Amino acid sequence: MISILIACSIGLPWVGALLVWLIGDKHEKVQHWTSILFSLAAGAAAVLMLWNTTGDAGLTIKMGGIFGDFTFIPDGLGVFLAVIATVIGSLAVIFSTSYMKGETQIGRYYAFVLFFIGAMVGLVLTSNIMLMFLFWEITALCSYALIAFHNDDPKAVRGGIKALIITSIGGVGLLLGALILFVYTGSFDIRLFIADHSAVPAGMMAVLAFGFLIAAAAKSAQFPFQTWLPDAMEAPSPISALIHAATMVNAGVYLLARFFPAFKDVLYWREAVMIVGMLSALLAAIMALTSTDLKRVLAYSTVSQLGYMVYAVGAGSVFASQFHLFSHSIFKALLFLGAGAVIHSVGTRDMTKMGGVGKHMPFVKWVFIIGALALSGIPILNGFWSKELVLEAGLAGGPSWIYAVMVLVAGLTALYTIRCVWMVFFGEARSDYHAHKVELAMKVALAPLALAALVSWLAVGPFSQLLGEATLPQHNIETLSLASMFHEVLSIPTLIALIGIAIGIALWLLRSKLAGFIEGLKSLQWAAEHSFGFEAVNSAVVRVTNGLAETLRNTQTGLLNWNVLGILAALIILLAAIILGA
Template identity: 70%
Template sequence: MADELILLSIGLPWLGALLVWLLGDRKAKFQHGIAVLFAVASAVTACLLLPNVGTSTVVSFPMETTFGEFNFVADGLGVFLAVIATVVGSLAVIFSVDYMKGAAQLGRYYAMVLFFIGAMVGLVLTSNILLMFVFWEITALCSYALISFYNDDPKAVSGGMKALIITQFGGLGLMLGALVLFAYTGSFDINVFLANPSVLPSNILGVMAFGFLIAAAAKSAQFPFQTWLPDAMEAPSPISALIHAATMVNAGVYLLARFFPAFEGVPGWRISVMVVGMLSALMAAVMALVATDLKRVLAYSTVSQLGYMVYAVGAGGVFASQFHLMSHSIFKALLFLAAGAVIHSVGTRDMRQMGGLGKKLPFVRIVFVIGALALAGIPIFNGFWSKELILEVGMHGNPIWLYVIMLIVAGLTALYTFRCVWLVFYGEERSELHVHPVGIFSKIALAPLAIGAVTTWLLAGPFSNLLAESLPTHSIHELSLMEMIREVIGTPATYIALAVVTLGLMTWVVREQISGVVKNLRFLETAAVQSFGFEAINRGIVAGVQKIAEGLRGSQTGLLNWNVFGIVAGLILVLAALLIGA
């Protein structure tokens, strides 16, 4: 049963992608229909996997030699992420029916979205690390294609290229880890490795651990690779919600969480992971404070929240990180889709031109505010519970300075979230914007997410059970809902965090009074707009390579004498090398 379900949940979206592509762009109505149909079908199959969770291999294609066996396992962590990918995926596709209405090249759009959904499911369900890398790269490809979907716009093209190159670069870390694992054990199987990580020499294990950290940082837009995610916001909004908030960017966190038991003993690894998470969370929060583009604010906040998850893994809280991952997927997808609805209605992404939209878009305001409250970590919303769990993990047995910074970031989060909500929906109108009404499909997609943002924390019990039972090497202890509530309410960390969050909110309210302090922090703003210099480094590398390439082109002179000189020079060099080496 489980084997068919796994193959179906990967294959259905891919089949849909093929059909949508072949259908051609003249039959837009059918394209919408087929895309929704296949996306929902894959979500259903993925959900049917939930009762079939287990730790044994259920599908296997032996490939021999240097490819190992292409295995798939339906374990808790994987199925959970597959469900998120397909459910959020189908909601994003439903949302697209309105959002992409009348857009050109719909076939390419839906094909890539469906291709992505299938690949994401494959990524989390396979236990062959080579295959994981394959799906990893496919998601990067889809992400690239969708970021530069509006590819007449040079900004979209360069944003896509940047995302592709940076994630590919990081992918090398994953590739290297997979290769050394194979070289030293002769197998690509993740579960075999996790059961006995000591088969690798410790230095090789270190290479693998840090290689994976690089891969995860690039994929999840963590320090120092965070710069691609804000530029990826050129993508259509449903894509930002699906790929750049709810699913693909989680792959890095997933990777770290999956391999945590193997790497936790590597010296310096856990602290490095925590520092990476902390830096990303802090820097991105500061950048979100000053950004004026609605989607970029959300992008920065994604980086920041992913930083929390990475930090949690480093701190040993695999369950807390995955729980926050679930909350974040829901509320961030909600925020992005709502933002998409806003942008679609008013035709701009600049928050300085918005304001007072709440009256014109009441439904969107409600759902956006729900998402924002969850993001800010206000009690009873799902973001509150998961963030508190992370902070609690951070407080016990981990460096206290990291914990303090993460607390401050919680305050910053509340501040920028509040600022964003205020600028968009409240205050006076800052410009004459013509507002289109929000379509029915958008509402269908937004409503379940909004309900989810309020309720998913109730699933803590079954969720921990799911992870604990199917991940034997992770030593996750089961945690019922009541236990979680007691734990969160009973610890002082919660109240400290709430105090900081309130402080963050207050800062916005009294922003007029403390404007003097703010002025003194202007340098921070300038630095934040420049992404703290990381943009410059990126540009420098690209420009350098381009310059070298252009210079090298001079070596192709087109003169025959020069070409013959190449032969003679090659001969002399090779003979010299041979004679010295002989």
């Protein structure tokens, strides 16, 4: 039973991907429906797994040798993320049927979306470290292909390749860690490693743990790799919602959470994780505050919120991080799809050209506001509960100065969220855009997400049970009932956080009276607009590499004499090396 479910949730999207591609772009309607059908079927299979979680292998394909057995384990953590990937994937596909209508090469689009969904499920369910790396790279491949979907737009192509290269550089960290894990434990099975990592010497363990941290930071767009995510916003909005908000970027957090029991004792690892989370949260929040591109604001806020999750893992609370991941997937997918509806209708991403959109699109306005409130951490939406749990965990498990920064970021979050909502939906129109009607398919995708943003926190009991000892014995996650969550959250630190959020809102309301203060922040704004120099570092690396390549090309002189000299030089150097070595 469970093996069939696993096979379905990974295999069906892939079969669908192949079918959509084979159907061909002449039958657009059929492509739309095929994609919906296969993504929904995969979603159903994943949801059914919720009642069949187990800590043992659910599906094993014997491969052996240097590749290990391809094993899949439907434990709580994996199934939870598989459900997120397939359900939000289905909603993104439904949304796309309207958003992408009439685009050319729609087959390529759906094929990659479905291919991605399958790979994401595979990534979170497998317990074979090589397979994990394989799926990790496939998600990067899909992300690249979808960001650069509009291949004629050089910005889209640049963004896609940038995402591919940066996540692959991080991927080298995962690769190295995976190889060390295999070589020293003699097995590809990560369960064995998490249960007992004594076979790996301390030095190697550090390389492994920090390699995984680099991989996670690159994948989740964390400091110092955050620059690729804003540029990835050239992707169609459903892709931003699915891959760059709700699923793929979570893979980094998943990796840290999955291996936390093994890494928690590595010297300075937890501190490093917390600082990476803190810097990402802080810097991205400031950048979100100054950006005027609607999707970029959301992208920065994704980086910032992922920073909270990473911080929670570092502070030792895998549960809080996963609970925030749960909330964030819902409200950020909601925000991105809502933004997609606005952009699709208004025809621009520039918020300075919007204003007053709410009058034309009341439905989108309200669901977007629900999402925004959740993002800001306003009671009683899901973002409030999970963010408070993260902060509590941070206070308990980490230094208080980092906690203070995170509270500050909570205030900043409220500030940039309000700013964004205001610029888009309220006030007067700042350009003569023509808002179109919102289609049914978009509403079908948005409504359940809005509802979930309101009530998903009620599921804290079952959620904590899902991650409990039954399937994840090493993570020591205790069951948290609704009542005890109330008890835990309703305490002094929450009040502090709420005050921070309130200050953020107050700053926005008093913005006209604080002109002098804002003037003082101009230099900070300048730095934020230049992404604190990270963009400059990126382009410097690209420039140096290209320069090196151009210079090296001069060695191919085309003149035969030089070519022969190359051969002789090799001979002489080799002989000299042998003589000196002997």
